[in-house]
Amino acid sequence: MDSLDTDYLVIGAGAAGMAFADEILTNSDARIIMVDRRDKPGGHWNDAYPFVRLHQPSAFYGVNSRSLGDLTRDVSGPNKGLCSLASGTEVLAYFEQVMQQRLLASGRVRFFPMCDVTADDTFVSRLTGQRHHVNVRRRVVDSAYWTFDIPSTRKPKYQVAAGVKCIPPNLLPGVASQSDNFVVVGPGKTGIDTCLWLLSHGIDPARICWVMPRDAWFINRANIQPGDDFFLNFIEGLSRQFEAIGAAADVADLFARLEAVGELLRLDPKVSPSIYRCATVTGAELAELRRIGNVVRKGYLKSVERDRLVLDQGEVELKPDSLIIDCSASGISRRPQVPVWTGGRINIQMIRTCQPTFSAAFIGFIETAFADDTQKNALCLPVPNPILAIDWLRMLVVSGKNRMSWRGHANIEEWLVRSRLNVLFAAMARVKPDETEKLLAMKRFQDASMAGMAKIPGLLSA
Ligand SMILES: Cc1cc2nc3c(=O)[nH]c(=O)nc-3n(C[C@H](O)[C@H](O)[C@H](O)COP(=O)(O)OP(=O)(O)OC[C@H]3O[C@@H](n4cnc5c(N)ncnc54)[C@H](O)[C@@H]3O)c2cc1C
Numbered sequence: 194m195d196s197l198d199t200d201y202l203v204i205g206a207g208a209a210g211m212a213f214a215d216e217i218l219t220n221s222d223a224r225i226i227m228v229d230r231r232d233k234p235g236g237h238w239n240d241a242y243p244f245v246r247l248h249q250p251s252a253f254y255g256v257n258s259r260s261l262g263d264l265t266r267d268v269s270g271p272n273k274g275l276c277s278l279a280s281g282t283e284v285l286a287y288f289e290q291v292m293q294q295r296l297l298a299s300g301r302v303r304f305f306p307m308c309d310v311t312a313d314d315t316f317v318s319r320l321t322g323q324r325h326h327v328n329v330r331r332r333v334v335d336s337a338y339w340t341f342d343i344p345s346t347r348k349p350k351y352q353v354a355a356g357v358k359c360i361p362p363n364l365l366p367g368v369a370s371q372s373d374n375f376v377v378v379g380p381g382k383t384g385i386d387t388c389l390w391l392l393s394h395g396i397d398p399a400r401i402c403w404v405m406p407r408d409a410w411f412i413n414r415a416n417i418q419p420g421d422d423f424f425l426n427f428i429e430g431l432s433r434q435f436e437a438i439g440a441a442a443d444v445a446d447l448f449a450r451l452e453a454v455g456e457l458l459r460l461d462p463k464v465s466p467s468i469y470r471c472a473t474v475t476g477a478e479l480a481e482l483r484r485i486g487n488v489v490r491k492g493y494l495k496s497v498e499r500d501r502l503v504l505d506q507g508e509v510e511l512k513p514d515s516l517i518i519d520c521s522a523s524g525i526s527r528r529p530q531v532p533v534w535t536g537g538r539i540n541i542q543m544i545r546t547c548q549p550t551f552s553a554a555f556i557g558f559i560e561t562a563f564a565d566d567t568q569k570n571a572l573c574l575p576v577p578n579p580i581l582a583i584d585w586l587r588m589l590v591v592s593g594k595n596r597m598s599w600r601g602h603a604n605i606e607e608w609l610v611r612s613r614l615n616v617l618f619a620a621m622a623r624v625k626p627d628e629t630e631k632l633l634a635m636k637r638f639q640d641a642s643m644a645g646m647a648k649i650p651g652l653l654s655a
Pocket of ligand 1: 382
């Protein structure tokens with residue numbers, strides 16, 4: 194076993210590990226060893242289906258020091274008029290460049306692909322079995338603490354009878370022409386993308402069956418657009434959210450209000466969503482998805498027999514020559530929140546709602562800017578994982594507490610304004626004294642957020 198020295202040992206070279214490492218390089222002279230069991234940087238994007246895209250704008254995704262795309266707007270398709278969404282291939286190329294041209298080029302980072310970190314101070318090659326011992330001077334950084342399953346890297350949890358065709362979405366473009374009917378299993382972002390892919394290629398919606406154990410609330414992508422042109426739209430959307438909280442009689446009333454003002458969307462106005470996973474859609478995408486009439490809401494799929502689907506709450510006929518497309522991996526970690534700084538470890542988690550790369554970069558900055566772990570943890574409370582609908586509110590309350598705790602720290606405020614991952618603050622800082630409409634919108638947001646934050650504990654306890 195050889196022995197290596199470093200300041201930080203980063204487990205995982207996905208988006209979170211890279212966003213963290215990038216900030217450490219920017220703000221310190223530290224050395225980093227990054228280890229990933231995959232062959233390339235980019236984490237789960239390496240195993241994504243070929244038609245995957247970001248579901249939030251590229252402009253605020255990735256690492257802080259290098260942009261991914263710009264404010265170019267799509268001119269066609271269901272994202273028309275909104276800022277572009279990088280494809281999976283573009284995301285992977287971006288992370289490859291970040292690794293080569295930023296992290297490795299610094300001379301302070303070493304990357305060990307195809308290796309498993311087996312204990313805090315050891316990693317082992319998956320190919321040769323060679324073991325490396327690491328003397329970590331500062332921290333072991335678990336960027337995979339929040340890691341999750343995607344369909345192509347695990348088997349479905351339901352049984353599939355012999356002779357039934359069941360694939361992950363990765364294989365769909367290659368085999369779609371060989372089936373008469375399609376069963377999409379899973380209500381999340383992957384299921385949505387798969388349905389949209391089929392529809393966009395002219396598949397008659399009557400040939401699609403969508404298995405939806407639980408309906409989700411979706412973020413309206415039109416309201417989270419970066420850039421000065423969308424500034425009013427963005428900040429007024431946030432104000433509407435807090436005003437809905439302020440006016441809500443209870444949680445059910447809150448979601449009704451959020452939908453009424455266009456902040457949250459759902460597939461079927463007659464069905465109450467019970468989950469929230471940060472999935473983000475446009476109105477046009479929703480309109481497409483609503484063309485699918487055969488949505489099966491009978492709980493979780495237990496098995497697929499040759500002629501039927503067996504679900505928790507009943508059975509449904511399986512049309513002849515059906516292709517099952519498994520999109521049922523949860524895509525969200527179920528691990529409990531733990532303090533980010535724990536002993537010698539940093540456990541990367543989200544500290545702002547639905548913003549994983551912002552969160553990892555921010556944690557990297559805080560690691561370099563403050564000395565005391567108690568203070569660092571107080572600035573970076575982990576938000577709950579988005580699972581149930583109520584988590585929309587639970588995440589917001591922790592995000593809000595974090596934001597409040599950052600006030601008064603000039604170095605944090607300065608970082609927030611210059612961070613490309615923190616799209617709204619930079620736009621706020623650019624507002625000029627004569628831009629009355631924008632200033633009024635900022636004041637409205639400030640008032641609404643103060644009142645809304647004060648109301649949340651009451652809503653949650655009820
Ligand atoms: C389809 C899809 C679309 C998404 N779109 C967006 C979006 O638009 N905007 C957004 O902000 N987020 C989006 N997300 C969320 C996305 O999950 C994050 O942006 C981010 O890519 C997650 O990166 P990660 O580094 O946390 O995890 P991962 O990508 O899972 O990376 C963790 C890495 O750690 C490695 N690893 C784990 N354990 C070990 C070990 N013991 N030893 C060695 N290596 C290890 C794994 O091999 C993996 O490569 C999307 C997610 C999905 C699934």
